[in-house]
Amino acid sequence: xxxxxxxxxxxxxxxxxxxxxxxxxxxxxxxxxxxxxxxxxxxxxxxxxxxxxxxxxxxxxxxxxxxxxxxxxxxxxxxxxxxxxxxxxxxxxxxxxxxxxxxxxxxxxxxxxxxxxxxxxxxxxxxxxxxxxxxxxxxxxxxxxxxxxxxxxxxxxxxxxxxxxxxxxxxxxxxxxxxxxxxxxxxxxxxxxxxxxxxxxxxxxxxxxxxxxxxxxxxxxxxxxxxxxxxxxxxxxxxxxxxxxxx
Numbered sequence: 375x376x377x378x379x380x381x382x383x384x385x386x387x388x389x390x391x392x393x394x395x396x397x398x399x400x401x402x403x404x405x406x407x408x409x410x411x412x413x414x415x416x417x418x419x420x421x422x423x424x425x426x427x428x429x430x431x432x433x434x435x436x437x438x439x440x441x442x443x444x445x446x447x448x449x450x451x452x453x454x455x456x457x458x459x460x461x462x463x464x465x466x467x468x469x470x471x472x473x474x475x476x477x478x479x480x481x482x483x484x485x486x487x488x489x490x491x492x493x494x495x496x497x498x499x500x501x502x503x504x505x506x507x508x509x510x511x512x513x514x515x516x517x518x519x520x521x522x523x524x525x526x527x528x529x530x531x532x533x534x535x536x537x538x539x540x541x542x543x544x545x546x547x548x549x550x551x552x553x554x555x556x557x558x559x560x561x562x563x564x565x566x567x568x569x570x571x572x573x574x575x576x577x578x579x580x581x582x583x584x585x586x587x588x589x590x591x592x593x594x595x596x597x598x599x600x601x602x603x604x605x606x607x608x609x610x611x612x613x614x615x616x617x618x619x620x621x
Contacts, residue, residue, distance in 0.1 A: 375603070378421050379596055382582050385414060391524065393558065393576045403544070406531070406559035406576045408552050414522045414582055422510075422522070425599065429606055430454075430511040433504075436610060437477065443617055446480030453477045456508040460495045485617060492609050503605025506598060509589050523585035525551050525592060529558045532575045538567025551583065551592055 390412035396405045433454035441448040454477070460466060461474040478486050490496065494505035529547040541561045548558035559576055582595050590598070 375425060375599055378418070378425065378599075381418060381421075382414070382595065385412075385418075386580055386582070388412065390414075391578070391580050393578055395574055395576065397563075402563040402565070404541075404559075404561040404563060404572075404574060405557055406529075406574070408524075408526070408554065408556045408558060408578075410524065410554040413524075418582075419522060422595065426507065426510045429507055429602055432606055432610070433507075436613065437481075440482070440485045440613070440617070441480035444480060444482040444485070448480065451476040451479065455489060456494065456504045458494045458505060460493075485613070488609075488612060488616070503601045506590050506593075507602050507605070510584075513586050522582050522595060523551050523591070524553075525581050525583040525594070526558060527579040527581055529576065529578045531559050531561075531577075533572055534575060535571065535573040537569070537571050538565060539570035539572055540564045540566055541572065551585075 390410065392409050392411060393406050394409050396407070397403075398405070433456075434452075437452055437454040438448040441452055455474055457470070457474065459470060461470045478489065481489075492502075492504060494502035494508075526549050528549050531547065533541060540563075542564055544560040544562055545557070548556065552558070558578060561574075563570060563572065583592050584590050584595060584598065
């Protein structure tokens with residue numbers, strides 16, 4: 375993770391994105407837009423896929439240990455369950471319940487109860503690190519390489535040396551995913567004197583975010599992995615305290 379963060383910060387430090395300014399004297403409109411000079415290397419996405427795989431494997435390894443701790447033998451169906459829909463709900467399909475039972479077969483009832491409390495259907499999909507991890511893992515298994523996209527965290531503008539004019543904003547400062555030539559600032563210059571003049575200083579903060587899957591598109595890679603790391607740590611800590619620390 376640290377090496378990935380250093381690599382991404384190094385990429386951003388090379389100024390792969392820049393802001394271009396254009397003043398249309400006929401319409402008196404001032405536009406600031408993005409120019410993309412470079413894109414995140416594909417190898418970054420490969421590293422991201424490896425981290426996702428390792429985190430998901432850690433959970434499946436935990437599932438195996440839970441079965442063994444209960445004196446049972448894991449099989450090829452044993453795994454860490456991640457469910458967005460409650461498999462025990464009245465409207466749950468038989469197939470969904472069977473999948474849960476296969477994954478947790480051989481686990482102690484108390485351990486299964488803990489697993490239920492960590493499920494996305496209990497905590498809400500978008501707030502669940504396991505929902506995000508599962509979405510990324512499923513995408514990676516289907517050979518998705520281009521995981522990332524460009525994101526503007528914020529855009530701000532400062533007008534200096536302004537005289538004989540007023541500036542009317544035609545849009546809110548842009549933040550979010552962007553492509554080449556995405557407009558981030560747009561103003562109309564209104565003359566109030568004989569010699570209108572203005573100077574625009576624009577600034578934007580960038581990060582690298584997930585492009586796929588669509589359910590988490592736009593989330594910062596760095597912040598997402600911090601969330602996933604905490605999620606995996608929390609559940610392994612719970613079982614470490616309640617299960618594997620027992621004499």
